[in-house]
Amino acid sequence: MKNKDKELLRVEDLRVHFELKGSMTGSLLGKKKKTLKAVDGVSFSLYAGEILALVGESGSGKTTIGKAILHLLDQTKGSIIFQGQEIGTSPQELKAFRRNAQMIFQDPYQSLNPRHYIMDIVAEPLDVNGLVKSTGERTRLVKEALEQAGLSPGEDYFYRYPYQLSGGQRQRVVVASALILDPLFIVADEPVSMLDASIRTGILRLMLKLREDKGLAYLFITHDISLAWLISDRIAILYLGKIMEIGSGDEIVKNGLHPYTKALMAIMPKPGQSRFDERPVLEGETPNAAIDIKGCKFSSRCPIVHQRCREEEPILREISPGHLLACHFV
Amino acid sequence: MNSVKMELRKRKIKEFAHQVRVNKMAFVGSLTLGFFILVAIFGPILVPFDVMKFGLATEMLMPPSSQHILGTDDMGRDVLAYLISGARVSLMVGALATLLSMGIGTLIGIVAGYKGKVIDNVLMRITDFFLVIPWLPLMMVLAAILGTSIWNIILVIGITSWAGTARIVRAQTLSVREQQFVERTVSLGAGSIHIMIHHILPNVFPLIFANTVLIAAAAITSETTLSFLGLGDPSHASWGMMLHYAFETGATSAGAYWYFLPPGLCVVAVVLAFTLMGYAFDEILNPKLKER
């Protein structure tokens, strides 16, 4: 159950910059190497038992944030604080942290080793961390995890290969392997976008049930704002590596104030509602994150852009309890 | 639960065996190879001619007869007996040299491919070195330095042939490394060694398997070549040594075809068998990968 007092994870001014390899002539001519600023100053908290959605299009940095939190990528700057302490970089500290934080990946067809039995895939977190002493215990934990993920009876799945399972079942295997260490939170990167609509609901229900039963928190990464609204408590809207707006699901979707949020809501299809006018789209596409942008990241496409936006970057500030916005003019 | 695992393993082996039977190249290849292996293991027991028994001067270089099916050599020894014990040596050297070569090649290929950066660079430069050096002169030099014992021969062949494998394995490792299931394992906190053994290796295995068979063919050819040139081990007579003596003692110019033709044909047959199997395994193992 959500416990607002218990802050599980806090991210402070997270920056993840990738250095792009320059060309040889470029380096000969003394040209500066470009950096791709995938995440450029992101701060937020995740509370125990909460589901926070990171919503954005490609290039928004949402997946990069998830991977940086799990230390799959090196952060360039900023802090990631877990249960009040900054996560160290020593292998032991990382190992301890990883037992509390797990990841679910987008592609159920690619995230499982095709040559491993399901049993071994689900048991891998235990094996890697040296947590089981006997085969009996290992088998029992795998069976439990599979059944918690909705694959019952667990034994039936032990000696099958991934290719023998459907997409939905594979994703449940991924969930089972994430559960087996009894983590405190899970980073779910587009966990249902590759599944058929009728199968998605099963996985979503499973995730919610696990939150109910075990108090699991989720960082739910998606590009689908209606899906984010359906499943999460809070939504953070990301654009080019920064949070534009963050608030409760209903606040963002029904009362979103940032021009980008409003643009996303305006073009969102509503089932069963015909659209007779042209969709109010933003011009162009998301600019390249390798190009340095002065001021607000959204200034090049914002319908209400002013001169100040191009010079000064807006700070994320609270405009009503729990609702934060990064814009000069709203 | 483990009986289930065993059942599945048995089934997998059966399926593989079926595929081998169905694929003509694999079938012919494995039959031929099987034959030679059986001969190598059981031959000396079935054909009780004592190889070391020298014959009388009158029995030297006798053409095939009812007493000696393949005739005798320059020392009066029965050629067939000699051939069979030679099989043992040739195949054993081939097998061990292959194991050594594949072992080194796979290890270096996977480590270089997975670790990347400095380790990759260093290992690849070493590999390039071994790749570029002409193997025959190198083998001859090493044989001359280390001596011509059978173990040195195995060592020499192993050392000079691993580079090609390393290259191929590294390339495959690079692609497997990018797969999402590897990323997942990293996120679980797995170390490099765990990933290389449990994830990279199984997915590189089919490639290695097909490559191994071809390396084995090359190993046997190498041993035969070395022996023929006089760098072989005199106390372990392989087919190559037979060819060497045939040449040295003038049997070839004397027209004693029964002496040099059988070992030559045997080498050809075994190498051909391995090659056929190599091509066939590639075919068999690849569609399965596609299925997944």
Next chain:
Amino acid sequence: MKLLEVNHLHTYFKTGRGVLKAVNDVSFSLGQGEALGIVGESGCGKTTAALSICHLLPKEGFIHGGEILLEGRDLVALSQEEIRKHRWKDVSMIFQGAMNAFNPVLTIGKQISEVIVLHEKVSEKEALERTKELLDWVEIPRERHSQYPHEFSGGMKQRAMIAMALACSPKIIIGDEPTTALDVMVQAQILNLLEKLRKATNMGMILITHDLSILGETCDKIGVMYAGKMVEIGSVDNIFKESAHPYTKRLIGCFPDIDGDKVVPKGIDGFPPDLYDPPSGCPFHPRCDYVIDICREEMPSSIEIQGDHKVACHRWEDVAHEK
């Protein structure tokens, strides 16, 4: 006479495992300037139906029965030579993942011109002129015709694909998941573009997708497919508000509606059917809430409820009246 009429189409695949009935009795029609959406989940046969119309089936595929009438002319009965002549001229297609179907070593302009030169007796110069016009249509700056695919973003490549599909001024354009791999904003742009083109040229459009919410926005009619059958077809209101098929109802429920309750929908239990060995009777019966004995024995035929609203279900009346 309707622009396109597909009657009882059956398209099968010959495979090592037997005959796969990918499309197993599908009927629909498309009028001039009309937009039809076909929705269904993976394996339902929607892509195969589209490929059948364009005569672009792989070699294992064959049209087992039915007719495809384009302005009255049956495309199924055409000879190979006639198919080759008419391909792309009357009906063109934007494929799934088409953005990756460009040849990386040829310029975009060249690839579009190639299509024109192949189908019409024009010089390369004229083809290039026409290509530039097409780029105008899809809102790509003309000068970019000399650029290579890697210089185009995902959205731009999709626009270039649309330009290619329009090259021979087809009467019908079929889009197979045309926006699936794109960002939501780009998706909106592409959908706007398709709408604009449809209105300007009055061509018929068939949009195939698994995303039902997009179809509700711009299509005039929506057809729902399951296991190779068209289980329901009708206007947007028919489908969303007056659905008479259990699958349609459940499927609609799977798409979040921010104006409704914040409840995760029930989804559909079970698995999609094995098309090599489909269930007896109605293919949906193992997963259906309304199943009765007849569903297991007899395949329901398509019943006309009202005008263009047709459904294939034994218990459609009960389904339609339950809210």
